[in-house]
Amino acid sequence: MTTICDLDPTTAEALRGAVGEARVVTSLEQLRIVLDTDVYEDVVVLGPSVDPGSAFRLAAALRISRPTLSLILVRQRIDTSLLAEAMRAGIRDVVDERDLYRLNASVRQSQSFSAALRESAAPAGGDGAPGPRGKIVTVFSAKGGCGKTTLATNLAATLADRGRRQVCLVDLDLAFGDVAIALQLFPAHTIADAVPLADVDFTAVQALLTPHSPGLTTLVAPVEPGSAESIPASLVAHILELLRQHFDYVVVDTPPAFDDQVLAAFDLSDVVALIATLDIPALKNLKLTLETMALLNYPRERWRIVLNRADSKVGLAIGEVEKTLRAPISVEIPSSRDVPASINRGVPIALDDPRHPVSLAIREFADRHVLGGAPSVPPDTAVPPDLRKDRRGFFRRRPS
Template sequence: MTVIVEPDHARAERLAASLVPQPAVVATLAALHDHLAHHLGEDVVVLGPSVDLADALTLSAQMRLARPSLGVIVVRSSLDTSLLVDALRHGVRDVVADGETTALRDAVRRAGQLAHEIRCRSTGTPDAAERGVVITVFSTKGGCGKTTLACNLAACLADGGGADVCLVDLDLHFGDVAVVLRLLPARTLADAVPHAIDLDDAGVESLLTRHSPGLFAVPAPMDPMAAETVDADVVARVLRLLARRFRYVVVDTPPAFTDHVLTAFDQSDLVALVATLDVPAIKSLRHTLDTLEALRFPRNRLRVLLNRADSKVGLDVSHIEETLGLPIAAHIPSSRDVPASVNRGVPLMLDDPNHPVSRAIGEFAATHVLPLGRDANPRIPAALRADRRRLIPLRRRRP
């Protein structure tokens, strides 16, 4: 249900008459708080043009934390870019010009649908099961092969069109997904910013660049300056819509705990932490785990991937696992074929599914990612279909 806040009686009646079903109407924000305390099922709050803008933005910021499913819509007599940016930063779902009846109805409908989705996800109802799986690939250590692994994992899950997969580049300033996949994107994540408040399925579809059957990407901005316009709320909205559209969403990240990365973690079903066999990388991963523990991120959603795991450098894997307090979920071997595939712009997973690197990534996907999906009988990646017997020991090793 919807509740309107508007001190002016005539304006309140006009706003209420434009909405079906008939909304509740209150005159002050104090009355709104009292109403919400007694009506926990409200989905949308419409703040009329007579409500002070600063008070409206403060309310929206408060509701984003106190009642995340509640959508706040602000109606203003005039709109400008500054207003839209401020509204976005404060968590306002939509800003509508006064008198735009159709726009107001559409905004209320979208906010109501999003409220329903958020509640379904938090309560685990059947609608939430329709959401795709979000996997974030992360490391605070540069040069560990994180982007290459993310690209190959996405290609593995897409498996020649067997599933729709989207790869999102959240390294907004220096992302390499477009380079690694040799993409020439017409749109990037920055193009979501002007439409963030009313971004819908069609809008997020326009951000996609197709790489191969089943594999799409939302690249990072080509201009590093444009990255400054993309805030965490935009990222959250895009990831929610992508998870509705795709069976799997793989998120590549910068080597730092930015607001964008923390937002991706909040949306993720699984976080793949990448490390290599060197002391600085293991120390960095240990600090990462400590940080995630301080943030109370669920430990059962974490997986450690050891890249270039066959390097003979004097480090024992069992000691690494003891140091981290987590088992290694995947051992990815070293190979010169990996940088060669990057230079060709074709993930090794697509170029040679039977390559040892491809098979290791396929094993990780089959063991840790596919069981999270919404399919009762997920398709086995091509890297493993040639020898189904390899899946048997995998299941025995699964934590």
């Protein structure tokens, strides 16, 4: 349910017209009574006549007492300082008074967000308190276009298993991320919105998530490629740690480059899936990646090799590849034109067709290397900070 609060009854009714089914209150006192009596209230829209100070104070109090409730602020004028303050207070979205279509979309998105959050609160102990450490799985290849996003989105959907587990998919391809496109999401926020926040706690991160399907939530990459530079690796590490405390699995998609943010994800990962295709440039890059990881003392037991489009008839035998890499291939994902078709539909093939050979291969990887046996990384075995030095520049960045 949604409650609309505006001191002017006419404005309140106009907002209700845009939102659809909602109750209307015309004072903050009435709003407090509604919230005290309806503990399942999902969304509150604060109209333009509610003064910003009261709105921020209310939001700051509710983010602690009611973390699953979304607050949407409607304003006559929106500027960056208002947006920053709203984010800090934990307001989920700020909408222009004239953009009623956007208000409707924001309310709908907030409702599904709150529902997803209520579900995800359950395994963490039901009270929003941190649960047991979840696992972080990072998908990487130093060459572009090998299938990182395909594996990351499908692995996340497979692990979520239609709501059986709570999974957050994080797009760390900060300049060219396409998780939102691959899943046909229309996110209100991206990871870049965490940058201006003074204090990034789990409630603040929750407000940036975009739910996809039961059990599967995402933290998407910025829309503007330029924002990537402004997201410090330390913030990425902090966000991943917070997510790990509240989700069973955090799956990280990456750019084809060893940048600082990727290295931060590696340091925290329980499993790194290194993906390559059966062509010489991809395998050369994979070999370089393995050598670099060995040089940097990344624990061998944490990485796995995934061969994508493994049945392509290109004259390279899997056995020869394993011999060259001096490492076994954990799973072979076949090539299928159903993969790009599923991306065009915005539904991971693992959800759309769980019996498809591509879905089965990804499930096998999840079962054998993520859900089963993969060791959880105790905090004191994370790669020491001094090993993080001088790791840049091994691989070329993707040309823009």
